[in-house]
Amino acid sequence: MAFAFEFFLRRLSQGVVIVVLVAFVIFTLLRVVPGDPIRIILGPMTPASVLEETARALGLRDPILVQFGRFMGEVATGDLGRSFIRGLQGGSAGGSQDVAGYSPESRASVAGLIATALPYSLQLAGLGVAFALLVAFPIGIAAGLRAGRWPDRLGLYASSFFVSLPNIWVAVVLIFLLSAKAGLLPAIGYQGFAYTIIPAMVLAIELSPVMIRAISVAVAANLGEAYYDAGIVRGLSRRTMVARHVLRNAAVPLLNLFGAQMIGMLLGGLFVVEYIFSYPGIGMLTISAVFQRDFPVIQAVAILASGVLVAINMLVDFASTMIDRRLKF
């Protein structure tokens, strides 16, 4: 247990530093690139003096470091702030809607917006990963067990094929075939679970190539290890060896992959897929926030996203040492 405690303490402190730095990069970037949120908040007809006054009231004219310090102070107390644009009901309230002036109280809290969108994203991500595993596991394991033979070739073809399908195009093709032509599944927006299926398929096609490759490599590598031959010599069947031992040991590189690569890919894929399907998750929220210069929302999502990446990497490293005791020595 002392090991676990020390591990988490060290990694947690590193992780916090990384998240703060990511927040700082995004924070600065938003304020350095052109595009003033005040103009979008108040609308194009607002006189310049009112614009300046509101910007000052919101603290947007202070030096960036001062703004960042204030922001981190609020985050530390658990307050992610309020959206510039989104009204309490969740819809966009920019521009003409309140010409009289801007009052933060009339805007939705960022934490609330994220809490509303997150379950949708988790549902989509979960289903996408499940679909991808369903495809990747059989192909990957078969390819790994028969390295150099036809299942291996099949793995190469399948992953080269899937990775060559641009997600925006796959999305349109699937909408056309399954929704517009066959009328099997709904596609745009969200009015029930069925709306998750096509987006999840697109996500799965994007994720499966990396999984297939990783699974086949991990399985093939374990077949070359001495313990495998030893097991066979002792009279264990190939099936038992693969099911009991090879898959367990192959899990370590796979877990590493899931942390390092898959979560990043999943996050990126989620953003694009949600945008294409107008799916009301975090990705959709963020993309529209960026276009509307809704700083508080973007900052909060950036912190959340990097926090998740860091945390998953930490858990993965911890799980690896738990599964494969060799790593501890």
Add this chain to the structure above:
Amino acid sequence: MTISTVGSGMTPSPAPAPGRPRGVTARILRRAWGYGEMKAAAFLFVALALLTVLGPLVIDASATKISVADKFLPPLFMEGGRLPHVLGTDQLGRDLLLRSLVGLRNAFAIGLTSVVGMFVLGCAIGIYAGYRGGWVDVLLMRLTDVQMSIPVIILAITILGVSRPNPASIIAVLVLASWPVYARVSRGVALAERQKEYVRAARIIGASDLRIMVRHIAPSILPPIAFVAVLDVARMMIFEAIFGFIGIGIQPPTPTFGTIISAGTQYLINAWWITIVPGVLLALALGSLNLMGGVLERARNYILQGGA
């Protein structure tokens, strides 16, 4: 020049194996060429490249000129298609084959340039960090952690979403978002390479650090990494298409896959070919790159693990 030849002459073994500077590249290529898939993919790639170069010269149409009389023409293989519009026309009567070919050329140019950029930047940082070690290494690697924790799409729309995006800014964003992977990989290899005899030999005879990194370490570790970069060219082409789709890529009227596909979605029911057909061409191009990359990766792993 003299120093480097003396340096490699200092390697005790007469065979080039320990430092394995040359040879490896040729062996990987020979091994990869042995795969039928490699030949097929290379053939497809060359065919598409020729098509993108020759197509605009041969086809009697313009990629950007609007011709309302010709709008929504289906491809030749369907009823109602007519020449010169082999793959039909879009909602403004522009030739789809031509637009796809120009789009392919633009996507490939952006993909290749950005991968060269991220390769050079990432490997320079990685080799420096691995060779130097110590706090420089720690600092640079934490920097890659930070960079890798920012989703590419957030970075891209934050930067590209506000100004008028152009090829240079798109390439810059892709390089900025993807260099850490190359830094990680090259740093790992450089760290191991630093201990090797030929590097110590070079240091003993007084070669500068910069010289050792550029003339000795880089040539021996970069080719194997470069082979895998082929896969990234395809990935960057997909990003280019996504950017175009979201509206933060190359701006109309210049044809790119993203804008072709996003504009065509409105006419999906009656004119599906506007979105579907150009996508097939893009997928073929990406497929050839990915298959070549996949085979090269296998050949590389085989050779580096001691295969002949």
